[in-house]
Amino acid sequence: MYFFLQAEYYATLDDDPANLDAALIFAVEAVERLPGVPGVLHLAAQIIADRYEREPDQERRQLLDAERYIRQAIALSEGQYARYHATHARIATLRGAFAAARASIARAIEDEDSTGPEYALRVGDYQLIRARIHFAQEGERLAARQEAAVQELRQVRGQVLEVMGLLAAVIAFITTAANIAAGQPAQPAAGLLTLAGGVALLVFWGFHVLLVGASDGGSARRRLVPAIVGVILVSAGFVMTGGGPTSAGAALHQSAGQGGQ
Numbered sequence: 001m002y003f004f005l006q007a008e009y010y011a012t013l014d015d016d017p018a019n020l021d022a023a024l025i026f027a028v029e030a031v032e033r034l035p036g037v038p039g040v041l042h043l044a045a046q047i048i049a050d051r052y053e054r055e056p057d058q059e060r061r062q063l064l065d066a067e068r069y070i071r072q073a074i075a076l077s078e079g080q081y082a083r084y085h086a087t088h089a090r091i092a093t094l095r096g097a098f099a100a101a102r103a104s105i106a107r108a109i110e111d112e113d114s115t116g117p118e119y120a121l122r123v124g125d126y127q128l129i130r131a132r133i134h135f136a137q138e139g140e141r142l143a144a145r146q147e148a149a150v151q152e153l154r155q156v157r158g159q160v161l162e163v164m165g166l167l168a169a170v171i172a173f174i175t176t177a178a179n180i181a182a183g184q185p186a187q188p189a190a191g192l193l194t195l196a197g198g199v200a201l202l203v204f205w206g207f208h209v210l211l212v213g214a215s216d217g218g219s220a221r222r223r224l225v226p227a228i229v230g231v232i233l234v235s236a237g238f239v240m241t242g243g244g245p246t247s248a249g250a251a252l253h254q255s256a257g258q259g260g261q
Helices: 002-011 017-033 038-054 061-076 082-095 098-111 119-181 186-211 217-222 224-240 245-260
Strands: none
Touching: 002 017, 002 038, 017 038, 038 061, 038 082, 061 082, 082 098, 082 119, 098 119, 119 186, 186 224
16 A cells, blocks of 8 residues: 555645656556555556646557556446546547547546535536547547648649649740741751750659659659650650751751841
8 A cells, every 4th residue: 555655645746747757656556566456546547647638748558558447447346436437538538539538427427426525526527527528629620620721732732833834834835936936947847846845844844843742652653744755755856857966956046046136
């Protein structure tokens, strides 16, 4: 009983985390020495719940231990103590099992002895636990909705950037085509247009990859298609302008000269 009394003593002190840590150490030792005493098991579970409510970012394995302790306490006491069900509701809330938490706190309110001197205080505590269950569940739903909204905004941003890139590519291609087609024979002009289209496609494909990126493997494979098409257009443009980069460069130089005149 020494360890149980020490755990109870440290648990009743102020909110200093060191006190709860010490209470937990003594409580776990008490459970190891008196594993068949419901009160000992309940105290350990209650201390773990207090620590998690004050500092949520802790190892979740202890919550599983607390769940096991309180279930053993309820089983050993044959479910006769309403406080045990209330503690189970707190632990279930911390674990995100809100349906089990609501069932346990309802059982605690129902089983509490209405003739006891502390009935009003205990039922008030139970109602506070019920409110915390509702608050925690709504907070989890809000976080899920917020995450979905962030993902949707990211998708919209990617789509806007894609449309902007497409429009910029179309404008650039139209401007280049107007300069190339002026005063050029049909075959060189067609080759230069094909070459310019391939280059524009490759440039804005790179823009898309840098700013938008790929979120999954399937979209990554699909986004390689513009690069492949761009390479094919560039190669075809070289062939149509006379078979190589020199001819294409001469045709572009001639087009630029005509544009300057």
